[in-house]
Amino acid sequence: MEPLFSLRGKNALVTGAGRGMGLGVARALARQGARVAINDFYQDRADAAAEQLRSEGFDVIGVAADITDPAQLKQMVTAVNQAFGSVDIFVANAGVPTGGMGYGKFLESDPAQWQQFLDLNLNALLHAAQAVMPGMLERAWGRFICITSESWRAGVPMGIAAYAASKAGAVGFIRQLAAETGRQGVTVNGLSLGTMNNWEGSEKIAAKSCMVPRAGSPEDVGAGVAYLASTEASWVTGQIYPLNGGSLTA
Template sequence: MNETLQLFNLCGKRALITGSGRGIGLALARGLAGAGAAVVINDRNEQKASAVAARLRDEGFSADIAVFDVTNPAQVTDAVDAYEERAGAIDILVNNAGIQRRAALENFTATDWNDLLRVNLDGAFHVSQAVARHMLARGRGKIINICSVQGELARPGIAPYAATKGAIRMLTKGMCAEWAGRGIQANALAPGYFATDLNRALVDDPAFSDWLCKRTPAGRWGRVEELCGAAVFLASPASDFVNGQTLFVDGGLTSVV
């Protein structure tokens, strides 16, 4: 392997991807594994996580599991500490766990608002804090926070979701401010519109899909595997001087009016 390609090699690294039982999280796990990383599948459900990890191992990848709920800080800390003691260093963290709620802002319930904050924002904070303590002790680590074009652009019906993703962008900058000088690179990966279970209602809406394809310069929905190259870059030595940034993978959506 030549010197340039070696910069993207993740062999010998271990990556924990939260909420990786399906969708974007699973695609990112598969992409990082394809670049050589040993991946750690996270879900609240042990049976589900185990099934996903077994599937990845059948595909020839190295895969393990870490079972915890990102919204439970004590559970997160205990699980991360136990995993590091049992299996070794978590070199790469991908904060992917997230949920969506849709409603007009004036009708948005306090329960849905709090659920979004707990999973999308609090979860990233809790897991980053638990993993970063170990990274800081080693003087190295990569954190990738999954953001969204909604961290930059708003649309009706999802204002609270957009607020959580805007907060993730600023949390990423804060991680850079706190930890860059201590060996951690923290960046955000912001997908555009990708066909996943999370936005199935939009995928199945012909009017919305027509609007999106006209609005996006690439003229189509994204495919989840198209996020993997950006994730490998942010997880690899190729990004060692990249910190606090948000990388949009959106078919050009945020670049045009």
């Protein structure tokens, strides 16, 4: 009998996994036995991350693509299907454009700034679902997981309105897609992150705002995704799981 939460025999594709939270997700899935394709916008970063995990004994490849480009996204999924035979687990982790967050007051922002967040956090999600879902539905098994943010349900004075709006759109899509696929063995869920340790000052803020007084880590995110990707989570779909150290409880 396989141990709990084993992903042996499953194939995963994780976007934005060349570093940070995405790399933590890729490592966690690989530790559970999955073969993992690490996507990044930059080929050298995808390759370096893949080499790092291969040196740890995991079966991993790197695949570069701009996932906001539907053609590149489709080509990437095709490449992973050719390399692994299937994409059983898809994790939409990439969430910040290559130019960065671009903090600032919404009323002073340019619509071009909004579009990059909508393209990455919403439109890319739609295209990804159309690319990977047919295979999952045909096999009657699949996990479609989106890394989202607690900014979709809590206003913060950080100047991230467009980012938060794009994440809120993703939440709505997750719930609707889950309603279409659950009866066919494919689950769709989101993992909603609070204050993470990937920016300066996060630990100080988390110490004040979180019941567990620290910022979240790549390992925390990886563990949450590994559960949602597992067979044991087959009765979980259409859900947005908070991963926030207790900073929000409603």
